[in-house]
Amino acid sequence: MNSRKIKVATATIRKKAVAKQPKTETVEVEEYNMSTTEKKKILFVASESTPFIATGGLAEVIGSLSKALAATGNYDVRVVVPLYSDIKKEYREKFNYLGNVYVHLAWRNQYCGIFSCEQDGVTFYFIDNEFYFKRPGCYGYFDDGERFAFFSRSVLEIMPFLNFYPDVMHCHDWQAALAAIYLKTNYCFKPEYQYIRSLFTIHNIEYQGQYSLDILSDLFDIYGKYKYLVEYNNCINLMKGAIECSERFSTVSPKYADQIKDPYYAHGLDPIIRNNAFKLTGILNGIDDISYNCALDSHLFANFTPDDFSNKAVCKAELQKMLGLPQKADTPIISMVSRLVSHKGLDLVTNVIEEFLQDDVQVVILGTGDKQFEGFFRELAYRYPDKLSANIVFNGDLSRKIYSGSDIFLMPSKSEPCGLSQMIACRYGTIPVVRETGGLYDSIKPTVNGYTFANYNAHDMLYVLRQAVNDYKNKEEWLKLMYRAATTDFSWSHSAKDYEALYLEMLK
Ligand code: GLC
Secondary structure, eight states, X not given: OOEXXXXXXXXXXXXXXXXXXXXXXXXXXXXXXXXXXXXXEEEEEOSOBTTTBOSSHHHHHHHHHHHHHHHTTSEEEXXXXXXXXXXXXXXXXXXXXXXXXXXXXTTEEEEEEEEEEEETTEEEEEEEOHHHHOSSSSSOOTTHHHHHHHHHHHHHHHHHHHTOOOSEEEEETGGGHHHXXXXXXXXXXXXXXXXXXXXXXESOTTOOOEEEGGGTTTTTOOXXXXXXXXXXXXXXXXXXXXXXXXXXXXXXXXXXXXXXTSHHHHTTOHHHHHHTGGGEEEOOOOOOTTTSOTTTOTTSSSOOBTTBOTTHHHHHHHHHHHHTOOOOTTSOEEEEESOBSGGGTHHHHHHHHHHHTTSSOEEEEEOOBOHHHHHHHHHHHHHOTTTEEEEOSOOHHHHHHHHHHOSEEEEOOSOOSSOSHHHHHHHTTOEEEEESSHHHHHHOOBTTTBEEEOSSOHHHHHHHHHHHHHHHTOHHHHHHHHHHHHTSOOSTHHHHHHHHHHHHHXXX
């Protein structure tokens, strides 16, 4: 890094800024030069991350993308998440207490403890406040707005304490939207914060963080003059605010980036997306290919490789035994590992599944969700005990046994920002049947690694599903398809590079 003597206003001094200095004077500053070999500093702000706390795909992406970026050696990657009481003791025992600060939010002044730990080359920070986070689960409380406002504000407030000002603050989903908003409204005028660029990633546009405008200043501490940034349809809309305030925003597949410009997919935000399309990018998620490796995964009944799938038969037989299904080697198992909610395509499934169950097939369901779907599958399992197994639970171990022991994986989502399950299924030689939407469209290609259908139509789905079941009988061709699916590169190697390119572009 070069040094030179220049006359500057204190507000432009980055590294050696001293707040009390007079307005202008000659000081030595380190020139801000992006071409230096110094590691770029990336701070992920998110409401969950593997391995510590996970309720869905977001956590997997935070955990695995941060690790992949750190592994390039080009980045100092750090992640901030809340310290929920659900974070297991085995992890907490490894956390170091760094200290605490007090965080102002309108009239509130709240304790904010800071814990940290290193994991796979990434530094994780945990924001501790028992009033907000000592509760079961991560979301679903009446005061979620306040909880994540506190969290987002804390992210900016701990920077001086840590003496860590990132080059890019990468915020994920509405729970972290306020970090990008506060940066623009309250912090970017301070010298230390002025070079922080923010990137906002939408993992699911359905959840936008919408609140009454009445609590704009009292709860979110946003001044009236900034109301225009977060106001949308007479409400506060935090996702909209983050899109407006961030330098760039992205979503988790190229197809979804295109789709959210359309009212059908945008849950009301399409005008905002279209207006800001010039700063939108779609980058397909990857998966952790070390964790999801059929040769090494200790959760499986037996391990196998794309070159030798013979032990997959063991996984299948043991799965059938475990779930109380007849142990028939040649009857295909079609599985779904999914939240049981409408946009995952459950309406299509409930429509035609009885028709499908007349064929020589076995169906395995794993997941929780809407009571209506949970009840539907429980009842169906009761009526078709030899054909359908309904596991209305969230169980990581069983999910891997299902991915590896099935033949076909069904994912008929109505909308799907990216979807990770179809990639995981592929890694275990289980052939996805998906609807062509979002990341499903970008990751699964007919005749290459799976089957697809275009329209959100139950009988279109059934037609393609039956085609797959029929092709399954041709063992030789099916094995080749399994090989191609299992060897499709879903690692982060491509996508991490796309994020790197995006960061560098933002830092120009
Ligand atoms: C959300 C999306 C899912 C995506 C995941 C990770 O859960 O619904 O499609 O794969 O985030 O980005």
